[in-house]
Amino acid sequence: MAKERVTVCVPRCEPGGIVEAIGAAMAPFDYNRDVGVGDPDVETWWDHWQIDGGGCEFLVVPGHEDDPRLIRGAETLSGEPRNVPPSLCDGGPRALLDLETPRARAAARARRAFEAWQDFSAAYPPTWPSSHFWARHFADPEGYSQAQVLEDYRTQPAIVALRNYPELRELIGGDPAARLTGDVEAHVRETADTALPSNALLTLDGRWLDIANAERRRYFNDYLDALPADAYAVRVLYHG
DSSP states (O other), X not given: OOEEEEXXXXXXXXXXXXXXXXXXXXXXXXXXSOOOTTOOOOSOOBSEEEEOOSSSOEEEOTTOTTOTTOBOOSBOTTSOBOOOXXXXXXXXXXXXXXXXXXXXXXXXXXXXXXXXXHHHHTTSSOOOOHHHXXXXXXXXXXXXXXXXXXXXXXXXXXXXXXXXXXXXXXXXXXXXXXXXXXXXXXXXXXXHTTSSOOSEEEOTTXXXXXXXXXXXXXXXXXXXXXXXXXXXXXXXXXXX
16 A cells, blocks of 8 residues: 555536545545446555655746635644645646646756757767666576676777766766667657656546556546636546
């Protein structure tokens, strides 16, 4: 059992009714519910939920920070009073949520990282991703040890040189030859798709989807973009 986040989508309602609306949407997945004939067979369960306590907020569309329809949980995950900046919220009508800025920021950083690695590594012999060396180990565990895997990966000229550029290393991240090659546009789009998704999505029609791969992350983004402007999307923390 662990705490995870689901983005719950519910139809337009009065702000005072949002908790009830979320509760109704979550009810089919209640671990303690009474199971009846014909009830849906679901794989995800929860035994407690609350409006998220911070760490996965939406940005608010500028100029709408004081809109009473915005949802902000009153407590942190530890139960302490919470002070949410006006620019952030845990949910609200889709039209009030700035979905594009987080994606644009992630995309811009991904492009900078990709281009920086390409420019930097071009001055050195080709760099192999760590998976290349691990494949050799798995093919011959006794002849090619795990220690040799790490040694051969770390001593590649570009990887050695990168240690002298901490800011560049921070931008690029680990194992750049595995991530920052191929189609830059595909890489940028996939990275942008990671900016918004939570662990799961609960759709307006009651489908609970685990967001576990790139295809689901793309679906999450497309689904939120297509939500009616007055439908709510709310971050919910659940224990399941």
